[in-house]
Amino acid sequence: MSQDAASPLQLLVDERAAAAGVRLLLKRDDLLHPTVPGNKWRKLLPNVAEARARGLDTVLTFGGAYSNHLRATAAAGRESGLRTVGVVRGDELADRPLNPSLAQAAAWGMRLDFMDRATWRRRMSAEVLAKLLAEHGPALVVPEGGSNAAGVRGCRALGRELAESDAELVVVSVGTGGTLAGLAAGLAPHQRAVGYAALGHAPLADETAALQVEAFGRRTRNWRIDTGHTFGGYGRTTPELRGFAEDFRARHGISLDLGYEAKALHAVFAGLDGGAYRRGSAVVVVLAG
Numbered sequence: 001m002s003q004d005a006a007s008p009l010q011l012l013v014d015e016r017a018a019a020a021g022v023r024l025l026l027k028r029d030d031l032l033h034p035t036v037p038g039n040k041w042r043k044l045l046p047n048v049a050e051a052r053a054r055g056l057d058t059v060l061t062f063g064g065a066y067s068n069h070l071r072a073t074a075a076a077g078r079e080s081g082l083r084t085v086g087v088v089r090g091d092e093l094a095d096r097p098l099n100p101s102l103a104q105a106a107a108w109g110m111r112l113d114f115m116d117r118a119t120w121r122r123r124m125s126a127e128v129l130a131k132l133l134a135e136h137g138p139a140l141v142v143p144e145g146g147s148n149a150a151g152v153r154g155c156r157a158l159g160r161e162l163a164e165s166d167a168e169l170v171v172v173s174v175g176t177g178g179t180l181a182g183l184a185a186g187l188a189p190h191q192r193a194v195g196y197a198a199l200g201h202a203p204l205a206d207e208t209a210a211l212q213v214e215a216f217g218r219r220t221r222n223w224r225i226d227t228g229h230t231f232g233g234y235g236r237t238t239p240e241l242r243g244f245a246e247d248f249r250a251r252h253g254i255s256l257d258l259g260y261e262a263k264a265l266h267a268v269f270a271g272l273d274g275g276a277y278r279r280g281s282a283v284v285v286v287l288a289g
């Protein structure tokens, strides 16, 4: 696995943006790789390199039953020749047939380990990690979402690719904050980023700032997180959001991820309608998955 190409930046021809006098562009990180969605690709690649540098042949990571991150890690492992272990939240799942997402991860060679919810809450503690490594062997441990220092540094390339564009503002959706943390660090000094939280999680901004400190030694002040467009929280949608995504697909032929991208783009179109963006400005929306 290697990352050499930048993802495409496409002008979105949309009458609502035109009416607001705004150039709306899509950063198509979703096209970076066929099986490892964009933000995962940017985060996992440096983790694969880190595992190799430390002489480890296994990556062990965490996720919920429908985790994109587990599937992406399985794909990355298969492609790079590393073993992967996926620790899944909920030991009740162990006795049920695998859902399609976990079945795909398993088919790509990921060893699944179902963890009860009480232990899950302490999953990054030294005690739980020691047990996991004793059971599965030496491994690079990657947190949920792939958001560790290496992953965040990998996402800086996304910001650097956009630093050369005429965008004033870059929009991305936020799960753990890792993509935003890296992206913001790579932007040019005059550019700003806004992240739309896909879930209601109060410490998200602090955690994003902490990821920047971990990855770069300091936080940047060119980003903020908007928590007003979660549509009920993680994995939730509403008829309005689904309607928006369907309309977007009909207009532009792009299927938005309802958990993340549709929420951020819905917020952007509400902003266009409400005059939130300067006439004549360019706004980039990152499709990260």
Ligand SMILES: Cc1ncc(COP(=O)(O)O)c(C=O)c1O
Pocket (backbone or CB within 6 Å): 037, 039, 068, 069, 145, 147, 172, 173, 174, 175, 176, 177, 178, 179, 180, 257, 260, 261, 287, 288, 289
């Ligand atoms: C499509 C999409 N956009 C954005 C994100 C947010 O990533 P992060 O966890 O780095 O905030 C994710 C996370 O999985 C995603 O799948």
